Amino acid sequence: MIRPTFFLLALGALLISSLSAYTQQQKPLASYYPDSREVSESYQRAARLDSSLKKAVFKSYVVPNWQLTHNAFWYQNKLKNGHYEYIFIDAAKGEKRPAFDHRKLARALAEASGIEHDAAKLQLNELVFSKDGKHLRIKEADNWFECDLSSWACKKVENQDYSRYEPARPLQRRRSRWMHPKTDSVSPDKKWSAFVKDGNIWIKPLDGKEVQFTEDGTGARPYGEFFWSPDSKTLVFYRIDPKEEKEVYYVSTSEPGTTRGVLKSQKYAQPGDEFTSYEMYAGRIEDKKVIKVNAEKIDFFGVPELHWRKGNSRYFTYEKVDRGHQRFRVVEVDAQTGNTRNIIDEKTPAFIYEQRIYTRYLPDTHEIVWITEKDGWRHIYLVDELTGKEKRQVTKGNWVVRDIDSVDSKKREIWFKASGMNEGEDPYFIHYYRIGFDGKNLVSLTPDKGNHSVTFSPDRTYYLDTYSQVNVPPVTELRRTADGRRIMEIERTDISALQATGVKLPEVFVAKGRDGKTDIWGVICRPSNMDLQKSYPVIENIYAGPQDSFVPKSFLPASEMQSMAELGFIVVQIDGMGTANRSKAFHDICWQNLADAGFPDRILWMQAMAKKYPQADISRVGVYGTSAGGQNSLGALLFHPEFYKAAVSACGCHDNRVDKQWWNEQWMGYPVGKHYEAQSNVTNASKLQGNLLLIVGEADTNVPPESTYRVVDALIKANKDFDLLTVPGLGHSDGGPYGRRKKRDFFVRHLLKASPPERNSREVVGK
Known part of the structure; x- marks a missing residue:
């Protein structure tokens, strides 16, 4: 069996060797400007990938269906050719086996229901195994059947009083303020x-x-x-x-x-x-x-x-x-x-980030578990409710508590998610931990490198840990909660069909930010047929909303970024300063300063990328985004025209006075001051340089459509050239399928200087 560590090292070595050629160029590269044939082929290739990549990854995530009477669960794997398999795991014994004989069960269900069943394509909603494993109750469509697994006889039964355990549900829900x-x-x-x-x-x-x-x-x-x-x-x-x-x-x-x-x-x-x-x-x-x-x-x-x-x-x-x-x-x-x-x-x-204030009241001991960033990082504190004094800081260090799973007041333990604790690892990777109220006995439940997702068994004796990286496929393991010990590997993702497409997985890239010290993290997507002797325009997918971080951290075999890259672009996504999930100082950059949008860090990051990879032509940089990303993408042309040359801005909150109160006052403050007007895309519309496409849905109930129309009005009054797409009946969106196609065409025209396929003729090529 290939061990996970060996697999990750081998994949990493392969990635490094394949990228090393990028750094060995000795002369300036020719700029990539495709002819009509290449454009047509690139659209066809992007269309094929849009369809095929979604069907090219198997066994990537296990959804456990725990049996409430004992520590066992079943799950379904979707396989190639539309086939399915059902697996049974006995957690207590550490055993994995087929949940049943597919052929025998298909035959038995056909006899009981009078409907033929394809053994390879069984679609079962619920499976309930008896504790001795001899009988199985099955829900198929709206009907229940009871099957004897020794005689393989099934009979239709009355609807079962069945309580389903939802493993992804938080143990302790919190009420929104x-x-x-x-x-x-x-x-x-x-x-x-x-x-x-x-x-x-x-x-x-x-x-x-x-x-x-x-x-x-x-x-x-x-x-x-x-x-x-x-x-x-x-x-x-x-x-x-x-x-x-x-x-x-x-x-x-x-x-x-x-x-x-x-x-x-x-x-x-x-x-x-x-x-x-x-x-x-x-x-x-x-x-x-x-x-x-x-x-x-x-x-x-x-x-x-x-x-x-x-x-x-x-x-x-x-x-x-x-x-x-x-x-x-x-x-x-x-x-x-x-x-x-x-x-x-x-x-x-x-600012205090209201949506991430956490308080849990422990009435038996008159204590409050409280999360705050008052020491510069998001950490857990224990407060004495009777005296009002802080009893202790439970967690500390230059890392971030991301969320609390549960508080066990009897065992005096806190179960939580955090990122940034592991040295030498992406600081955004989520790991799961357990710690005592006294700040001692920290247990790491997810020790492997990667971004983790954990679900627990009903009694929390066991848990499933699925972890991956943006370019490393997921692995799912069964572990014991008491000490985090690994019991067995459940599944390893099958990406053989993905590899056969020739698509390149994203690369993680890190460069220093504006202070020369802080690491800025992002990803790079390249065309699958990239010519190492040519340089390609760069397009940034931007969303600088301070409410979170946005660069993907889990396995990303398919994305709009990769699809756009196939047209002849290097597409990147970056989390600059002002976004969340790092230190308080990193986040505070956004305070009354949303126009900053981390641009100084983003520009430095792309310059560092181009220095390492000369195939990245940063004299031709485009940017696109939706909502806050729509505000950011237009802001790129208004405030940094020396770097960004083309932008597609969808349903942007272009003026923070026009957008929703609860979001904008969180970052821009109250009362509304002159800084709101000074940073407005409407106020600064006359500064437009470069090429701009604005997209808006006329029925947007998230960001009022007039946020975009006011920009349009200001641009017209400033006698600026731009494109506008208004989509009737569309809500808060990037423009939908039509808008996404127009976005691709826009960048092909302005960054590749090429004509997209003609779609008004009888023969339509690509998307």
């Missing part, structure tokens, strides 16, 4: 109900006369949003100052069955818009006294979830994110007095 907390008008002891009448709070015993709690509420400023304490002695509610959310509009021009455009609208908050605000009150049921809580108005996110102290319903905590994202607090309230104190109070001169 955008979700309204659960409420109930009836008190937990079922003795009282609360309601609003004429803008005021009333309570009523279920067997008595209603009592008015407040008197100054009005229709314009009512009370409402009530929440009971667990002991039913306190009712928390709010004085509300409502603000109407404004609308955005678009015209649907091509509605079927109409002769007129249809005006459509939606509620849509933009940066700077007012929000409904809430003042917190606590009403004591015993003496009917109402106390105004000594806290600031909540004017962002809406009412919070309340966390009542276990064993003492006098106290509760809630979370407050200040508008502008520069302060986060966990506030404790004394419901008897209305006094408050801050348990957690984090402030930053840049």
